[in-house]
Each structure stands twice: as structure tokens, then as C-alpha cells.
Amino acid sequence: LKDCKYAHFRREFLQLHPIDQAEFYGTLEESFRQKLYKAIHSNEMAAIFQALDFEEQKHLAVIELDQQYAANMLNHLYADDAADFLSQLEAHEAEAILRTMKAEEANHVIDLMSYPPKTAGSIMTKEFVSITSNQTVQQVIEQLRLEAPDAETIYYLYVVNDVKQLVGVLSLRDLLTASPNEVIEHLMSSRVISIESTSDQEEVAKLIKKYDLLAAPIISPNRTLLGIVTVDDVMDVIEDETTEDLGEFSASRGATDVNLSAFQAAKLRSPWIIMLMFFGLITAGIIDQYEETLEQIVLLAAFIPLLMDSAGNTGTQSLAVVVRGLALGTIEKKGLLRTLRREFSTGLMIGLLCALVLVLIIPLIYGNVILAIIVGVSVFCSLSIATVIGAIVPLIINKLKLDPAIASGPFITTINDILGLLIYFSIATSLLQYL
Amino acid sequence: LKDCKYAHFRREFLQLHPIDQAEFYGTLEESFRQKLYKAIHSNEMAAIFQALDFEEQKHLAVIELDQQYAANMLNHLYADDAADFLSQLEAHEAEAILRTMKAEEANHVIDLMSYPPKTAGSIMTKEFVSITSNQTVQQVIEQLRLEAPDAETIYYLYVVNDVKQLVGVLSLRDLLTASPNEVIEHLMSSRVISIESTSDQEEVAKLIKKYDLLAAPIISPNRTLLGIVTVDDVMDVIEDETTEDLGEFSASRGATDVNLSAFQAAKLRSPWIIMLMFFGLITAGIIDQYEETLEQIVLLAAFIPLLMDSAGNTGTQSLAVVVRGLALGTIEKKGLLRTLRREFSTGLMIGLLCALVLVLIIPLIYGNVILAIIVGVSVFCSLSIATVIGAIVPLIINKLKLDPAIASGPFITTINDILGLLIYFSIATSLLQYL
Structure with missing residues (x-):
């Protein structure tokens, strides 16, 4: 197709949607890309540029294109897209490009770059009627x-x-x-x-x-x-916020991109895992405190996972309800206190149900009624508390306008684990004599 | 404002945006609402109707309005909104309204209602140029x-x-x-x-x-x-899908709405908790199998939570990466096998790092090198496996076009718990003689 039949290629290529042009561009080798730059005007290149990733944009504008062509291309870009790109470059690279751009366009872009990130100003554009x-x-x-x-x-x-x-x-x-x-x-x-x-x-x-x-x-x-x-910029905002929410839920904030290398992903994700592992060491310390109780009745250890998972899952459900409610604005409408009361009542009901199931099943399997009561009561208490923790932590963080990453799902699960184990072993220790 | 100065009220009210009209409408008592229906034409009412919840819509169209006014109002609604509303009603209620509507509009609506839910056809509208x-x-x-x-x-x-x-x-x-x-x-x-x-x-x-x-x-x-x-319908689709994803992550599918009563929420959420609790009983059974090992060294129980949480968290991270990658289409681009290999490599690195930390810290706290090795090796193995499980389960489910709710976060956590405990106790039992 492109052994120098520029005119023919141009006509065919420009019939494509810019997004598809960009996809095609991404498959080309450098020598072909250089030919493409000759065949395509800077205003047509702007449409392709807009559809590329930042890394591809940077390679294109800073390395492959001569500065005049790059500046012309950015002149034709909407000011918000140009500002978005330039604000991610090194300061001196951005300045060099801005100096070559048309003064009017450059001023628009500089103006937009002055708004703090994540504000309405930072995502707006100047090209309105x-x-x-x-x-x-x-x-x-x-x-x-x-x-x-x-x-x-x-x-x-x-x-x-x-x-x-x-x-x-x-x-x-x-x-x-x-x-x-x-x-x-x-x-x-x-x-x-x-x-x-x-x-x-x-x-x-x-x-x-x-x-x-x-x-x-x-x-x-x-x-x-x-x-x-x-509205298309807003869709990108919604997408970013969703990625952020999911990252918080899974302690992988900023690391959910599949295109990261394994090493980069491990570097971003391991601090969370290690931090949470240290909480695990606290839990180990708590259990260690109750070593005597455990020695007398080893079977208690068997129910640690059940108790932890149930409390963790119930707390995560509450977290999901609150995070979604905050995102959709339904909690504002309903009121904080009513939301908390709702979650607590839900926790009481789920806790009661689970406790009843356990009190019936455990004696059948392990033939031990006291054990069943210890596990049942512990599950009831820790599930009721878990819903409140799961709901209140994100609400407080939202009120204090802190970084919601602190309320990540695994963090709440860990708090609930610790509380659940304390309840479990306290009850077990006090009922030890009956076992 | 509305002691029967209809004309004045009408003028003021119609200046508001329909969304704000709907909010105002929601604050009115029935007697005032009845006055409103007299002041407002059915086409103006349609704009308000469109902004209401289904429950409010149903109350309005089926109970408060006479059938002719309701049908006129639905004639003025976009066909997709009318179809959306009518498909949620009981069949006989929907038919009654459709029979009163203009034949042309009714046919549009009936046509739209024939598309299966969640298809492109079910969210489209007929009012195009x-x-x-x-x-x-x-x-x-x-x-x-x-x-x-x-x-x-x-x-x-x-x-x-x-x-x-x-x-x-x-x-x-x-x-x-x-x-x-x-x-x-x-x-x-x-x-x-x-x-x-x-x-x-x-x-x-x-x-x-x-x-x-x-x-x-x-x-x-x-x-x-x-x-x-x-695009506005698409924004609703994105919102629904996000709610669904978050529900799957937290085993609260279909129950993240804060407006549910505590009882409804408990009814929707408890089946998940109880199902996962039964998995907990399996875990308990596994630990029970190793009672002898535990009796000899009770301290092993102290690291159960640490091991479980670390494997659970790592698996959830992988799940988040894959769920987000599937939603954004980045995994299709990268390829399934490369995604899995990336996750496994990430798991090996995080696992190795965590194991090293534990092998250094545990001897300092508990003075037990063998215990440190048992815990360290178990963490390394279970974290490496956890990333693969966390990534492969949603990928398989996506390929098989099954209901992705099966791959909910807590479910993957539970699988990883069971595998982690099996690894832990196998290693511990085989190294028992050295403890």
C-alpha cells in the first residue's frame, strides 16, 4: 500500500475514523511512520495524536517529529488535550514546544495547565461557542x-x-x-x-x-x-474514578493496569501486601496471647478461618454499599446516621442467621455443643460489628476529605479480623471450664 | 405558592429543569400532587416522569393518574424510557396502559420490549432522524x-x-x-x-x-x-455495570443499594455470607485433619490469619487487574497468556519479598527459625498460586460466558485460603521433627 503512492494512501487513510487511523499508526514501523508524516498534514495528525497513549504521544512529538511540525499539530489539538499532554512532559520539553506554538493557542494551553489536577478547570476546554x-x-x-x-x-x-x-x-x-x-x-x-x-x-x-x-x-x-x-471527557473521568475505586477495594491502587511489567506491578502492589502482612503479625501476637487456651482445646484453631472470613465478607459488603452510595450520591439523600443504622440492623440479622446455622451444624460434625456456642456467639458479635466498621470507616474518611485509600477493603477486613479474634478468644477463655 | 394560583405556579415551575421539577415533585404530598397534575400537561409531566425512580413512576402512572392522562404522558415519553418502565410492571398493568396509548407509540414500545434485557436493542430508542x-x-x-x-x-x-x-x-x-x-x-x-x-x-x-x-x-x-x-443511556449502562462489578467484588451483588430496608439487605446479602461460611466449614475440616500437628506446636495457629490474609489480598489484586482489564478491553489487546504469565511473575516476586521479610522477623519475635521457614515457604508458595487463581478464574468465566458472580472476590479468597492452609500444614507436618 505505501510504497510511495502517497496521494492514493492519503485518500484511503483519511476515510478512516481517527481512532482507527491511530490503531493503524500503532502497527507501523518507524520508516513507514516517517513516510506517514510526509503524507499527512499536521492538522490531520492532530486527530491521530489525540487517540494515542501518553508514551506514544511523547515518542511522536518529542522524538520523531521535527519541532515545527509537532507545534503545528498541537495548535490544531483542542486546548484541553494539548494541556493534558504537555503537563505530563518534563518542564523544559513542554516549554520548548509551547514556544514554537502559535501564541494564542499556547496561552490557552498555559492557562489550562494552571488549574490543579482533578478540578473542573483542569479538564475543561476553551473551544466553545x-x-x-x-x-x-x-x-x-x-x-x-x-x-x-x-x-x-x-x-x-x-x-x-x-x-x-x-x-x-x-x-x-x-x-x-x-x-x-x-x-x-x-x-x-x-x-x-x-x-x-x-x-x-x-x-x-x-x-x-x-x-x-x-x-x-x-x-x-x-x-x-x-x-x-x-460528555466524552466526563466518561474518561468516570472511568478513572472507577479504576481508582476498584484499586482501593483490592489494595492495588494505581496498579490495576495490565500493561505494567511484572516487576513494576510487584513494586506497586507489594507495599500494600507487606503492610497488611504486618497487621497479620499483630493478629499472630493476639493468638499467641491465648496459647494456653488453644493448647487445651486445639479445635478452636479450626474455626479461625471461618470466623475471619465471615467477618471480612460482611464488612466488605458494607464497604461496597457505602462506597457505591457515596459515588452515586444516594447516601447524601438518605443521611449518614440512617445509613449506619441500616447497616447495623442488617449486620444483626445476618449475624443471627449465621450463628443459628453454626449452632445447629457444629454439634452434628464435632459433637461439641459448647464449641458451637462459642463459635456461634463470636460470629454473631463480630458480624454485627463488621458491618458498622465497614460502613463507618469510609464515611469518616469521606467527611474528613482524607485519601480514601486508607479505607481499602483489605484494611477493613484486617480490623474486623482482629476484633473477631479478640471476641472469639475472650469468649472461649471464659467458657474454657465447660469444654 | 400553590394555593390555586395555577397559572403563576405553572410559569415558575416550567422554568425549572425537569430533573429539578422531579425533585420538587418528590417533596409534595398527595393533595398537592393532584393539583400539580391539573396544572401541568401530560407532555410536561412526561419530562418529570422520566426523572423518577421506578417505584415513584409506578405509583404515579398506575395509582394516582387516571389511565388516559397516564397513557398520554407515556405517548410523549421516548419509546426506550416507556419500554423500560412498562417492562418492569406486571403484564396486565402494562397491557392496560399500552391499549390506551396511541397505536403508533404503543407499537414502538412493544417492539423495544421484545429485545432481551442487556442487549443493544433493549436500550435503544426509535426517535432518531x-x-x-x-x-x-x-x-x-x-x-x-x-x-x-x-x-x-x-x-x-x-x-x-x-x-x-x-x-x-x-x-x-x-x-x-x-x-x-x-x-x-x-x-x-x-x-x-x-x-x-x-x-x-x-x-x-x-x-x-x-x-x-x-x-x-x-x-x-x-x-x-x-x-x-x-450517550446518556450509555452512562447509565456504565453506572450499572460498575455497581455490578463492585457487587461481585464484595459478594453483595444486587444488594449495594442504600435504599433497601435492613431486612431486604440482609435477605439479599446473607445467602452469600452463609455460602462462604460453608466453605469456612471445609477449612475447619482441613485444620481438624492436622490436629496432631497443631497439638505439638500450637504456635502454628497464630500464623493462620497472616497466611490467609496475604494470599487473599494478593489474589484480590490479581482479580482487580483482570476485571478492570476486561472492562476496559486492555486484556484483549495484550492476550490472555501474557496476562497470566505477568500475574504469575508478579506473584513470585511479591511472594519472595514477603517470605524474606517473615524469615527475618519471626525468629526475632518468636526465636524459632524452623517456624519462620515454614511460614516463609508457605507464604511464598501460596502467594504465587494466589495471583494465578485470582487472574485465571475471571478469565475462564469470561471465556465461557458464565455469570461472573461466581468469581466474586470472597470466593477467590476462599479458594486461596484452602490452598494456602493445605500448603502450610503439609510443610509444617513434614518439618515437624525439626521443631
């Missing part, structure tokens, strides 16, 4: 013809006053169905759903999801329109 | 003016031939920037990204995410255009 309330439908349509190729979305038109404050919004749908001479002021909705640039990116995601929007306007404290966040 | 390739830009704009109020999105225009097969797509953006006399055939892209109605709803979500689309067309096997799925 703003209109004024005294324009007519016809005038706006004319304006759209000019601006449409560069805007990230033209489906929402944001109405600003003469000091650039956001005063209204109009969908393209409403614009098209209106008569050409109508004035925007009479068509626009003045109750605009907007969000401040310093808000958490998750707030933007919640807003867009709640109102089924295609984009949300980002404003400054004095209501100046700064940028917009589109 | 279809055009033909011989229309001009001006003609399409005229058509949009008429159809825009009823279509779920007008931002993508789907081009069909005379037997309704999908042959192209055109964005409203491209339409607006084209000259009015241009023919659609020259503007449209004929490489349309589409998906069959029988595909899994997650496939639609992946496609829309991958290509940053606002909607995707759903086709029959012979490429007839059946409907579209919009």
Missing part, C-alpha cells in the same frame, strides 16, 4: 458556520453579557426550530446549569449525568465563562 | 425543523437507502457548515460505526466511549436501521 443575547437566530447560524470547525461542541451555545459573564444557554436544537429573525434573548434559558472551575472533576461528572447534558459550562466565582467540559 | 442521500442540505434543515422536537438527538443524522438500510451518517455540525444546495451523498461519511441489536449493551458503551460519539446506530443483521443509543 459564545453568543450574545441581542443576536438573531440568523446571525448565530452565520457565526456557527465560521466557528463550527474549531469548536469542541456546537450543540450548546452559551450566552454571555458584555463582561463575559454567563447569562444563558441555548441548544442548537432550539436554535434550528426557531424562526430566523427571533432574538436569542427570547429563546435562551437563563437558568444555566454551571459549575466553578475549582470544583472537583467528579462534581462535573455528577452534574452532566444528572441532567443528561452533552457539555457543562465552567465559570469563575464572578460567573465569567471560562470553558466547557464535554 | 433518518434522511436519504439524495436530499439537499436545505431540505434536511427543513425536515429537522419539523422533527427536532420529537427526536432524542438531532446531532447525528443517519442516511438510509430505500429499503431502510443504513448507508451513511452526517453530523449536524457538518450539515450546518455545508452550502445549502449541497447533496447529502457528497457530505456524508459512508463508514458508519454501527452495532447489531443483539450485541451486549456493554459493547455499545465501549464503542461510544472509544469513538467519543454522542449516539450509535443499532442495525439488524441485514443492516436495516432499527434505532439509536444515546
